[in-house]
Amino acid sequence: MSAIADRDANRSGLRERLAEFRRNVLSRHPTMAIGGVLLILMILGAVFAPLLFTVDPIALNPIQRLRGPGAAQWFGTDMFGRDIYSRTIYGTRISLFVGLAAAVLSIAIGLVIGLLAGYVRLLDTILMRVMDGLMAIPGILLAIALVSLSGASLVTVTVAITIPEIPRVVRLVRAIVLSVREEPYVEAAVAAGTRLPLILIRHILPNTIPPLIVQATYVCASAMLTESILGFLGAGTPPEIPSWGNIMAEGRTYFQIAPWIIFFPGALLALTVLAVNVLGDGLRDTLDPRIAKKM
Numbered sequence: 001m002s003a004i005a006d007r008d009a010n011r012s013g014l015r016e017r018l019a020e021f022r023r024n025v026l027s028r029h030p031t032m033a034i035g036g037v038l039l040i041l042m043i044l045g046a047v048f049a050p051l052l053f054t055v056d057p058i059a060l061n062p063i064q065r066l067r068g069p070g071a072a073q074w075f076g077t078d079m080f081g082r083d084i085y086s087r088t089i090y091g092t093r094i095s096l097f098v099g100l101a102a103a104v105l106s107i108a109i110g111l112v113i114g115l116l117a118g119y120v121r122l123l124d125t126i127l128m129r130v131m132d133g134l135m136a137i138p139g140i141l142l143a144i145a146l147v148s149l150s151g152a153s154l155v156t157v158t159v160a161i162t163i164p165e166i167p168r169v170v171r172l173v174r175a176i177v178l179s180v181r182e183e184p185y186v187e188a189a190v191a192a193g194t195r196l197p198l199i200l201i202r203h204i205l206p207n208t209i210p211p212l213i214v215q216a217t218y219v220c221a222s223a224m225l226t227e228s229i230l231g232f233l234g235a236g237t238p239p240e241i242p243s244w245g246n247i248m249a250e251g252r253t254y255f256q257i258a259p260w261i262i263f264f265p266g267a268l269l270a271l272t273v274l275a276v277n278v279l280g281d282g283l284r285d286t287l288d289p290r291i292a293k294k295m
Contacts, residue, residue, distance in 0.1 A: 032282020
């Protein structure tokens with residue numbers, strides 16, 4: 001009986017937490033809910049692309065080349081007769097993978113460097129001068145240079161997009177650490193002889209989590225845009241891998257007679273980036289106590 005009672009109590013507690021989340025978050029930030037729903041739909045579309053009435057995105061069909069949108073090809077076809085709908089849906093996988101991977105990698109690396117730079121004064125000058133040097137180079141130019149040196153591949157593009165984002169994360173974490181390390185509880189931990197790794201993990205790291213969650217959404221959106229720019233310039237993923245940038249790059253020559261080749265992947269890119277940015281704005285308003293009090 002106790003097990004049944006505990007299970008019922010857990011379900012009741014979960015329902016209460018969901019109800020509180022709807023009241024305090026979704027009701028105050030409906031745009032965040034819209035952005036979250038759109039992003040979830042994009043992720044589901046990427047995962048279940050083979051089930052969404054798609055065909056082989058790289059299959060050539062010259063007879064059907066440059067056909068407009070219709071019942072047979074919802075988004076039309078390109079100059080090789082490939083189905084734009086299928087290529088756009090499968091391209092979602094590439095953009096979301098690059099965006100999420102760049103966000104995770106830049107946050108993880110930037111967090112470590114930022115913690116060390118903000119707390120260890122000896123490392124601060126060295127690490128921050130390196131970060132300033134990276135920030136002095138335009139991110140898109142640095143990404144193009146790295147891809148040109150290493151060759152076009154999905155991994156190379158992801159790494160090339162991640163590196164320019166790391167300094168921004170480092171500066172954010174460093175600023176937080178500089179303010180938190182002067183707090184009385186941190187000074188008390190130092191006076192008690194607590195080791196540096198424990199101070200960073202127990203007392204300083206929790207203060208960086210909310211801002212980093214928000215920053216991750218902006219990095220994800222920026223990475224997806226950069227990946228599309230690289231693909232449009234011919235410095236992104238290989239041509240055999242459909243991505244939104246590649247599709248738009250191939251369609252620019254035929255824009256006047258077949259604008260749908262660029263329109264549909266461009267619209268999906270804009271919608272996805274908008275959803276991520278709106279979600280990030282909502283998370284910022286929710287997690288920042290100063291903004292939350294004003295609301």
